[in-house]
Amino acid sequence: MIKQIQSSAVQKELSIRSETVQRIYNFYINNLFYVNRRYQRKLVWTIEEKRAFIDSILKGFPVPIILLAQTEKNKISVFEIIDGMQRLNAVTAFIEGEFDIEDKYFDLETMVESKSLLDQEKLTQKTPILNRHYCEIIGSYVLPLSVYSFDDNEKVDEIFRRINSNGKHLSRQELRSAGSTSKFADLVRKIANEIRTDTSASDILLLNNMKQISITNKQLEYGINVxxxxxxxxxxxxxxxxxxxxxxxxxxxxxxxxxxxxxxxxxxxxxxxxxxxxxxxxxxxxxxxxxxxxxxxxxxxxxxxxxxxxxxxxxxxxxxxxxxxxxxxxxxxxxxxxxxxxxxxxxxxxxxxxxxxxxxxxxxxxxxxxxxxxxxxxxxxxxxxxxxxxxxxxxxxxxxxxKDTIDPAIDSWLTEFETLLTQSTTEQSLYDFKQGFTELNEGKQFNQDNFDKIIKTLTAMANHSPNATGYVCVGIADNDKTAKKIYDLYNVDFVEYKNFKITGITHEAERLQGNLDNFYRWIIQLIKLQPINQTTKDTIGREIKVINYKNKSVIIFSLKGGKEPTSYNDKFYQRIGSNVNEIKVSEYVELFRRFSKE
Structure with a gap:
């Protein structure tokens, strides 16, 4: 009787449905698919494997069911992918022209959603174009979905483990880590992510952002070359x-x-x-x-x-x-x-x-x-x-x-700095990069406005949510033009990591204060003059790091969200994308409610 009741309860939470590829792509571009990296395997399908999946769709072959967990984020119903991440990525990536099939690319004018992005210049049509008839077959193909409504993370973990426990498609190690919530499993995963450089700031990640840390066997414009x-x-x-x-x-x-x-x-x-x-x-x-x-x-x-x-x-x-x-x-x-x-x-x-x-x-x-x-x-x-x-x-x-001093933890920021750079690609609102503190002109004067913006940006990041940590790294050029300007003015070249051009700030430190040590102490004094409360000043000053990355000195500012919002000059700000926006007075209630939940 108990088993019957439990079975009935599960059936109420589970629904079988079908959605066309076009509908799936609509979900994707509206940010409705999430990945929980705590139990999901790496995004590692090769281009050849993705092509094979699209070929199955073109030929009308049946494909495995995609298992989703329906939940709520920011008061919006979304789907957490339990099984099928590689398949969903293959479909959306092909539509967006990330790979071809038989040397031809998806016709973006086939579907309303992709045509709209093409018209907005958010997507670019690659050529030669696959015959419209075949593109329509792909867009109308019906993918089978099993949707599970849940309010208990442990249930999702158990489902993931069970559907994979007897499978042959996961390696032994992937089976071990599937749904495991132990401290040991979590630590192995975090270290592995750091070394592979497919790390992310959060365990819950939009499927749209997964490609930035996908592991590929070909050199693409994004992702990690294996x-x-x-x-x-x-x-x-x-x-x-x-x-x-x-x-x-x-x-x-x-x-x-x-x-x-x-x-x-x-x-x-x-x-x-x-x-x-x-x-x-x-x-x-x-x-x-x-x-x-x-x-x-x-x-x-x-x-x-x-x-x-x-x-x-x-x-x-x-x-x-x-x-x-x-x-x-x-x-x-x-x-x-x-x-x-x-x-x-x-x-x-x-x-x-x-x-x-x-x-x-x-x-x-x-x-x-x-x-x-x-x-x-x-x-x-x-x-x-x-x-x-x-x-x-x-x-x-x-x-x-x-060693003269006892330091059982860490001396080098080589890997941690690279991890920070990688995480910024999936959590842009919590990371910012500045080339330096001076004007890029012959005067080379200290730019007070830019320094003020750094501190204001930190307070905006701290307002993201309780315990969220924001970072501003100074000594990284935002593009080739800026890097060349620094070279022309200071004869300083850059070192590159995943398209980040790291120029360092030693040249500015020597110009403004004679050396790096004096410059660091000067920065601490400048923080004390900022229009923020004393606790925030102390926290920013205490957490500043001057790191050496391949002979380039970079300053890292950070600020962690506390038990209440952080103000700058008696106003509250938040960071949306790369923009720092003032929070309206009418939005204060929601802001403080966000922190009171902690």
Whole structure:
């Protein structure tokens, strides 16, 4: 009887419906599709896979049902994608001309929605154009949808896990992380995102923005080229291994070493336990307990610190990881990478040391795999793991020295800065970039208005929502023209990361205050003169970071939303897109209500 009642309740929450591709595209452009990155796999379909899906539609073949969870955001009914993200992306991407089929592109005049965007010049028609008849077939094709109305996130997690638990299309690691809400699973995912550079500021993301952090096998105008991802670029993993989330398995194994008292063995069953495949197993309890004590944020910073040092060594050596350490042709570099990483971890974090001689260290690491005696097979015994780590530490120990200060967290902003830049592509309202503080003319005078706008922008970002953090990075040119102007005036070139042109502010600091240290202290004094309350002044001043990114000094201002809105000159502002707008008095009630909910 209970099962009948439960089944009946589920049926009321579940509806089966069909929508044409044109209707689906209408939902898409009206921002009705959301992705929860906590349980969704990466957006990794290749162009070939997308073409194959469009070809199925053209031929009228049946396609798998798309599973959506209907919920509400900002008082609007929207859909969270539980299963079918790759298919929805393939359809919308083809309509918008992101790829062709048999060398022909979708005719944007076929559908009202795409024609409207074409007329507004928001889309560009690519040629040659696919025959209108075939485009109409695509637009009228009916996609099957299963829509689940929910008010409980745990139900959605359980549905996602169940629909994938017996599937063959997900890798073992993807099955582990599907719907897992443990601290360990969340930490692995966050670190993996940082290293792959497909990170986002929020777990809930519009499908429209997912393409900015999609992983592609071709160089497109957006997204992440798989050949540039650390694991593939350094020939630690193949592209296919990355698609199967083998990078997350490496991270999970390394984290287990960092978190557990005894050195763990490595195999698939043990990873299953960490993710809770078997309920109430001792390995999951131990690793979750350790994370609670050591704090996920600190462990993440320690991991990225070690990762940054390895990256720095590769930059100096001008070799990829395999070229540096390998003296023979190995089919896998997974265990070799872990040995190097954990050797560095023991020295940098456990012993609180720092690298003292990069050239000698690179020399010692050159072809160091000949010193390793790593076993093969599905299980990597803890004895063999420890023996290799100890041996490598003994070889490279003389290249490190004891640090004068205790800093168990982080020294470098190399990866964190790149993460911040990447996140800005999907959460534009919380990020802003300025080339500098001076006028770009022969006078090179300090621009007080621009400085005021930086502080005002921070207060507007803080009004986004409680606990939302806004960032303004100074030292990044917004386009090629600005970068060239800086070069003409200061003879300063830029370094590039994902179309961001990083010029730094050292040239301005030296002109205005003699050096970077004096300039930093001067900026702190300028903040104290701003028309904001004392708490906000103290917070902005305390959180300012001057980071060095590839020999370019960048200043990062940040401000986190508090328990109530933040004013600037007795007025309240909010950031919509790249604009800072004053909030009308009539909107104050809604503004304060937003913060009172926290």
């Amino acid at each position: 050949d540039d991802i650390f694991w593939v670029k350094n020939r630690i993993l193949t592209k296919e291994m990355l698609r199967e989330s083998k990078d997350e398995e490496i991270i999970a194994d390394v984290l287990a070493y960092m978190l557990l008292q005894d050195i763990p063995l490595s195999n698939s069953t043990r990873l299953d336990d960490y993710y809770g495949f078997r309920e109430d197993n001792e390995h999951q309890k131990e690793i979750e307990s350790s994370l609670t004590i050591k704090q996920p944020e600190l462990i993440q910073k320690q991991f990225i610190k070690v990762y940054d040092q390895i990256r720095q060594i590769l930059v100096v050596s001008q070799k990829n990881f395999r070229e540096l350490i390998c003296d023979r042709n190995l089919t896998s570099m997974v265990r070799q990478f872990q040995v190097i990483f954990l050797s560095f971890y023991d020295l940098l974090i456990k012993k609180n040391q720092e690298i003292s001689n990069y050239d000698k260290l690179i020399s010692e690491l050159n072809s160091i795999t000949k010193e390793m005696t790593i076993t093969t097979g599905k299980t990597w015994a803890f004895q063999n793991k420890q023996r290799n780590i100890n041996k490598i530490k003994g070889i490279i120990q003389d290249c490190f020295k004891q």
